[in-house]
Amino acid sequence: MTLRHRLIAAAVIAIVCSPLALFIFGGAPQEATGQEAAAAGSPQEAPARIDPIKEYTATGQTADEAIAAHENATEGPEQPIPFNHRFHTQELQMQCEYCHGSSEQTAIAVMPSVDLCMGCHRIVGANLEPIQRLRGYYDSGEPVPWERVYKVPEFVQFPHRAHIRSQVECEECHGKVEEMDRIYQYSSLKMGWCLDCHWDVGEDTDVATDRLLIEQYPPIETPDERQPIGLYPRRLDQQYGANRGPIDCFACHY
Known part of the structure; x- marks a missing residue:
C-alpha cells in the first residue's frame, strides 16, 4: 500500500470513529458560559466592603438594627432586684431627686x-423576697449590680450636672419614667438627637453662665487674648448666643 493510500485510510478511520467516541465518552465538552469564561480569565473578585454604618455589633446586629431596637423598645433589661418606677413615683409620689439627687x-x-434603699425597706416590705435580696447586698456591703440601660457612645461625655443646672427636665432624655414598669432606653443618644436640643435650649436656661460647667471645663487655651471667642464655657453666650448649648466637638467628645 502506497503512502497515499495509507493517509486516506487513516482519514476515513478518524471520520468514522469520532461519532463513536463521542457516544461512548459522553459527547463534546460544553462551551463555557460567559460568566465562567470571565472567571477563568480574570482573578476572583474581592468580597464587598462592609459599610461602616452597617458594621455588626457584638450581639450580631447592625448599628442601625441596634438603634432601632432601642427606639422601639418598650421594656428594658431585667434587673437583679425589680424596682417599679411607676409604683414609687405615682403611688408613693417620690421624686427623681430622692434617689438620683446627687446627679445635680x-x-x-x-x-x-x-x-438609701434600706432607709425605707428596713421596715417597708421587709418580708418580700426582692427586699430580702436587697438586704443580702446591704449585709455584705456590696452594691446592687444593676444592669446598665443608658450608655453614651465611646469617647463621649454627658455631664448630668450641667444639664440639670440648665433646667433640662429628666423626662426629656429618659421619657415618662413614672409610666414605666421596667426602665428602657427612651432616647437614641445619637449625635443629631443631642444637637437638636443644643441648637435651641430655650430662654430660661443658664447654660451660658453655669459656674459648675465653667469649673468642669476650663479654657482649652490661655490667655483669653489668644482666642477671644473660642472653646470657653464661660463665654457660650458670646460664641453661640444666650439660648444655645455648645456645639464644638470638644464640648462632648474627648
Whole structure:
C-alpha cells in the first residue's frame, strides 16, 4: 500500500470513529458560559466592603438594627432586684431627686446606694423576697449590680450636672419614667438627637453662665487674648448666643 493510500485510510478511520467516541465518552465538552469564561480569565473578585454604618455589633446586629431596637423598645433589661418606677413615683409620689439627687452635683448620673434603699425597706416590705435580696447586698456591703440601660457612645461625655443646672427636665432624655414598669432606653443618644436640643435650649436656661460647667471645663487655651471667642464655657453666650448649648466637638467628645 502506497503512502497515499495509507493517509486516506487513516482519514476515513478518524471520520468514522469520532461519532463513536463521542457516544461512548459522553459527547463534546460544553462551551463555557460567559460568566465562567470571565472567571477563568480574570482573578476572583474581592468580597464587598462592609459599610461602616452597617458594621455588626457584638450581639450580631447592625448599628442601625441596634438603634432601632432601642427606639422601639418598650421594656428594658431585667434587673437583679425589680424596682417599679411607676409604683414609687405615682403611688408613693417620690421624686427623681430622692434617689438620683446627687446627679445635680456630679458629672455622671449616680445610682442610689443600698443604704438609701434600706432607709425605707428596713421596715417597708421587709418580708418580700426582692427586699430580702436587697438586704443580702446591704449585709455584705456590696452594691446592687444593676444592669446598665443608658450608655453614651465611646469617647463621649454627658455631664448630668450641667444639664440639670440648665433646667433640662429628666423626662426629656429618659421619657415618662413614672409610666414605666421596667426602665428602657427612651432616647437614641445619637449625635443629631443631642444637637437638636443644643441648637435651641430655650430662654430660661443658664447654660451660658453655669459656674459648675465653667469649673468642669476650663479654657482649652490661655490667655483669653489668644482666642477671644473660642472653646470657653464661660463665654457660650458670646460664641453661640444666650439660648444655645455648645456645639464644638470638644464640648462632648474627648
